[in-house]
Amino acid sequence: MVDIFADPSTDANYWPRFLMQIFIILVLVRIIGGLLALIKQPSVIGEIIAGILIGPSVLGNINFWSTHIFPPSSWNYFTLVGNIGLILFMFNLGLELDRKELLHQWKSSLPVAISTIIVPYAVGVAFSFYLYDINNRDGFAAPDRVAFILFIASSMSFTAFPVLAAILSSTKLMSTPIGSLTISCAALDDIMGWCSLAIAGAFAKGSGIIGLWVILISIGYVIFMFTIVRWLVLAAHNILVKRNDEMNHIYLVAIFLLLLASAFFCDLLGIHSFFGAFIVGIICPKSGQFKTHLFPKIELVTVELLLPLFFASSGMRTSLGTLNDKFYGGITVLILFVATFAKFLPGCLMTKIITRRPWKFSISVGILMNTRGLVELIALNIGLQLGILSPRLFTMFIIMALVTTFITCPLLWLVYLRKYKPETESLLPNNKSDPTQFGTNQHRYQTVWSTRRPVDPILNTNLTKPSKMGELIVKITPNKTIL
Numbered sequence: 001m002v003d004i005f006a007d008p009s010t011d012a013n014y015w016p017r018f019l020m021q022i023f024i025i026l027v028l029v030r031i032i033g034g035l036l037a038l039i040k041q042p043s044v045i046g047e048i049i050a051g052i053l054i055g056p057s058v059l060g061n062i063n064f065w066s067t068h069i070f071p072p073s074s075w076n077y078f079t080l081v082g083n084i085g086l087i088l089f090m091f092n093l094g095l096e097l098d099r100k101e102l103l104h105q106w107k108s109s110l111p112v113a114i115s116t117i118i119v120p121y122a123v124g125v126a127f128s129f130y131l132y133d134i135n136n137r138d139g140f141a142a143p144d145r146v147a148f149i150l151f152i153a154s155s156m157s158f159t160a161f162p163v164l165a166a167i168l169s170s171t172k173l174m175s176t177p178i179g180s181l182t183i184s185c186a187a188l189d190d191i192m193g194w195c196s197l198a199i200a201g202a203f204a205k206g207s208g209i210i211g212l213w214v215i216l217i218s219i220g221y222v223i224f225m226f227t228i229v230r231w232l233v234l235a236a237h238n239i240l241v242k243r244n245d246e247m248n249h250i251y252l253v254a255i256f257l258l259l260l261a262s263a264f265f266c267d268l269l270g271i272h273s274f275f276g277a278f279i280v281g282i283i284c285p286k287s288g289q290f291k292t293h294l295f296p297k298i299e300l301v302t303v304e305l306l307l308p309l310f311f312a313s314s315g316m317r318t319s320l321g322t323l324n325d326k327f328y329g330g331i332t333v334l335i336l337f338v339a340t341f342a343k344f345l346p347g348c349l350m351t352k353i354i355t356r357r358p359w360k361f362s363i364s365v366g367i368l369m370n371t372r373g374l375v376e377l378i379a380l381n382i383g384l385q386l387g388i389l390s391p392r393l394f395t396m397f398i399i400m401a402l403v404t405t406f407i408t409c410p411l412l413w414l415v416y417l418r419k420y421k422p423e424t425e426s427l428l429p430n431n432k433s434d435p436t437q438f439g440t441n442q443h444r445y446q447t448v449w450s451t452r453r454p455v456d457p458i459l460n461t462n463l464t465k466p467s468k469m470g471e472l473i474v475k476i477t478p479n480k481t482i483l
Contacts (some may be wrong), residue, residue: 001375003302004365011073011195014077016433017074018071018074018077020069021069021070021074023311024054024069025050025054025228025248025308025309026305026308026407027044027049027130028053028054029046029047029198029308029312032046032049032050033046033047033353034136034296035045036258039409039410041405041409042373042404044307044311044373044377044405045162045373045402045405046378046404047307047308047311047312047315047316048312048314048402049315050312050315051307051311051312051313051315051316051317051318052313052315052316052320053315054070054315054316054317055070055315055316055317055319055362056316056319057281057318057319057320061233064077068115068324069144070316075313075317078310078316078340079310079313079314079385080305080310081306081309081310082306082309082310082313083310084306085295085301085305085306085307085309086273086277086306086307086310086378086441087263087273087274087276087277088277088301088302088306089302089303089378090274090275090277090281090296090297090378091259091276091277091278091280091281091298092281092299092302093161093281094277094278094279094280094281094282094283094284094296095281095282095284095286095291095294095295096161096165096281096295108181108354108355109181109184109185109188110183110188111353111354112181112185112347112350112354112365112369113184113185113188113189113192113351114188115169115346115347115349115351116157116159116185116189116343116346116347116369117188117189117192117193118346119155119160119342119343119345119346120153120156120157120343120346121153121156121157121196122153122341123156123338123340123342123396124153124154124155124156124157125149125152125153126155127152127156127335127338127376128148128149128151128152130143131148131335131393132148132149134331134392135390135392135393136219136388136390137150137388137390137392138392138458139224140391141387143204143388144203144221145203145362146200146390147200147202147203147204147386148197148200148388149384150196150200150203151197151200151204151388152378153196154193154196154200154379155339155379155380155383155397156198156338156339156342156343156470157189157191157193157196157343157375157385158193158372158375158376159185159190159193159343159369159370159371159372159375160186160371160372160373160375160376160405161183161186161187161190161371163371163375164182164186164368164371164373165183166366167368167371167408167409167412168182168183168219168251171409171412171417177361177365178361178365178368178416180314181351181355181365182365182368183367183411185347185365185369186369187373188278189369190297190375193299193375194274194275194278195275195377197275197382198218198266198275199214199215199218200383200388201382201386202214202215202218204386204388206228206386207244212412214269215474217269218266218269219274221265221266221269221301223277225279225280225283226279226282226283228257229283230283233255233258233283233284233285234283234285236254237285237288237290238250240339241288246288246289246290246374247289247290247294247453248294253409255280255284258392259276259277259280259282261276262276262277262279262280263276263277264276274378274382278304286442297458310378311377312351313381314377314380314381314398315383317394318394318395318398319391319395320395323392323395323396323399325473326354326390328396330413331396332396332399332400335396335397335400336399336400336403336404336457339372339400340370340404343366343369343370343404344366344367344369344370346366347365347366347368348363348365348366348367349362351365351366360415360416361416363416364412364416364462366442367408367411367412367415367416368408368412370404370407370408371404372400372401372403372405373405376397376401377398377401379400380397380398388461390474401411403468412467476478
């Protein structure tokens with residue numbers, strides 16, 4: 001009989017022990033995730049908490065657990081399998097981004113997105129000079145300073161696109177103005193943040209000159225992918241659509257080979273493989289069966305099996321005992337304070353300036369843009385793997401990411417959802433009248449005046465000049481949605 005509790009240093013029985021570890025992690029994740037779901041929290045928080053329980057902070061203090069059930073030598077297996085889930089997740093994230101929707105929302109979302117990445121980025125650059133010495137304490141090998149600055153700045157500017165999407169869906173805000181605005185801003189923020197993180201990875205693996213060369217090669221690679229490769233992918237897709245064979249197995253295998261090749265090339269350059277997977281996802285077809293059929297299948301395996309292992313491994317490396325000193329506890333609170341307000345204030349103020357909506361709307365946008373969750377945790381793990389972050393600073397940022405994600409739903413309910421019904425919200429900016437006068441999303445409203453004018457693309461209304469002073473005729477067409 002196989003002894004799964006044998007000496008872990010020999011790795012003689014690593015496979016049955018690994019299966020047992022996966023089982024334990026997935027059970028813990030489901031139990032904790034189910035409890036957190038009762039208070040509207042995303043599952044990623046449960047995955048991290050499960051890893052913290054398994055790691056040195058809680059159960060790791062038990063000698064038999066840390067030497068035979070979850071020995072530190074087995075953690076690398078979770079990192080390896082989790083990285084496969086990571087590149088599949090980033091591919092799916094790129095596949096989910098809709099370029100047309102981003103272009104449609106750009107007038108409102110672009111200024112908000114720019115403000116919510118430039119301000120946190122600048123704050124992160126300034127803050128990194130203070131954190132650099134703290135990061136290098138207790139014998140930790142000092143990383144490249146430029147790489148550290150870029151990484152801290154990137155970490156401050158992320159908004160978790162997938163977690164934000166889950167929150168908007170669960171609160172039924174996805175198809176409302178606040179949902180459309182924040183999801184577009186989050187997509188733009190993440191694209192710019194990942195690019196910055198890729199550059200930080202390049203500097204972390206070489207000198208500044210090598211980093212600059214990697215940046216130039218990366219730019220050429222992105223141009224190549226968005227022109228020649230994208231044209232070939234879409235041309236092949238169009239041919240298959242005409243033949244009614246859109247889900248051709250050879251085509252799907254070719255896409256996955258392209259995914260692996262792109263991830264491999266980026267890792268070879270010195271930037272993380274996630275960037276290559278993300279680019280392939282963006283250039284893939286967004287219409288037809290390709291996205292609707294492929295996305296949920298990859299999401300099921302990735303989100304339900306592989307990513308929990310990735311984030312559990314993050315929790316295993318999170319040692320809360322390293323923050324038992326009052327000084328480091330204070331630094332953690334400072335990081336949380338700086339990260340929160342550097343993201344919230346520009347998002348709130350710029351939304352107010354651009355949209356001229358009530359303050360509750362603008363504050364809610366700031367709250368939603370402060371959601372870091374999944375994307376931030378991925379970035380932090382990359383920083384740990386590249387040797388940019390020390391385990392102590394990694395733990396501080398993990399706590400910041402968890403707290404900022406955890407407080408999103410309660411604050412959103414307190415500020416916005418408690419009194420406002422999203423399904424009755426008017427699309428008109430700065431509307432101070434009763435929102436119910438515009439009806440629910442089960443109706444389409446047409447405002448008709450005496451002289452024809454073009455249809456408003458946002459409100460789906462015909463706007464003309466009144467034939468008499470104050471004359472207004474409202475026509476209601478039932479069973480059609482405004483969004």
